[in-house]
Amino acid sequence: MARITKGILGGFSGKVGTIVGANWRGQDIIRSTPKPSSRPPSEKQLLQQSKFKLVISFLQPINSIQKRYFGSGTGSKSRVNMAVSYTINEAVEVVGDVPQLMYNKVLITRGDLAGFQNVSATPQAAQAIVLNWEDNSVQGNANAADKVNAVCYCEELGTFEIFESLGERSFLTAAVTLQSYYAGKTVQVWVYFNNTTETLACNSPYLGTFTIL
Structure with a gap:
């Protein structure tokens, strides 16, 4: 691996012939294309691949x-990465060699905006979920x-339902309504605040697993 310091074209990303260019920790580097290995992956490598596939999906x-x-x-790592x-690293556990998500540790958003105070969710008739929280609009930022x-996730269906701009922090309550086919299904629920300029959010609290009425 070599670091590019100066040049007519500067750094690049991608493959050119047998050379691969990339940005690593804020520096432009080049390296040769790795040779394919005939060695079968280890159990540890297979497990890590399974974790990666689960999380990406x-x-x-x-x-x-x-x-x-x-x-x-900021930095060389994207928010998605x-x-x-x-x-x-934090929200996957291995049960019988099979990686599984720990929904209570999943974060949908992660940021420095002040979060919810005593937030709760209550299923209601007609596939509704009512959210309630306490006023903390004068605290911090x-x-x-x-x-x-x-954000609601149904593991059985493998689907997310995203509800944005349901109301404001000062409202202290909001409600979401899922499609009729969610009746009787269980969903995982997270909530988050973002500021009005859409530049900052709070850590998203996990509210639990609920059966939709």
Whole structure:
């Protein structure tokens, strides 16, 4: 591996012949294309591949949220990559050699905006979920106009439902309504605030598993 310091064209990303260019930790580097290995992957490598596949499949539908609201967005690592790394390291457990998500440790968003105070979710008739929280709009960098959002995930169907701008922090309540085919299904629920300029969000609290009425 070599570091590019100066040149007519500067750094590049991608493959040119037998050379691969990339940006690593903020520096432009080049390296030769790795030779394919005939050695079968180890059990540890296979497990890591399974974790990666599980997490990528799970997070892909919500990457539009995480592109905006996961981490600071500084440095060489993208917000989406930070979300993947966090989830693999903090929100996956292995049961009988099979990786599984720990939903209570999953973060949809991660940021420095003041979060919810005593937030709860209650299923209601007609596939509704009512959210309630306490007012903390004068604490830290919170603002009464911060936007409320909710994310629901149904493992059985493998689907996310995303509800953005449900209301404001000062409203202290909001509600979401799922499609009729969610009746009787269980869903995981997370919520998060973002500021009005859409530059900052809070860590998304996990509210639990609920059966939709």
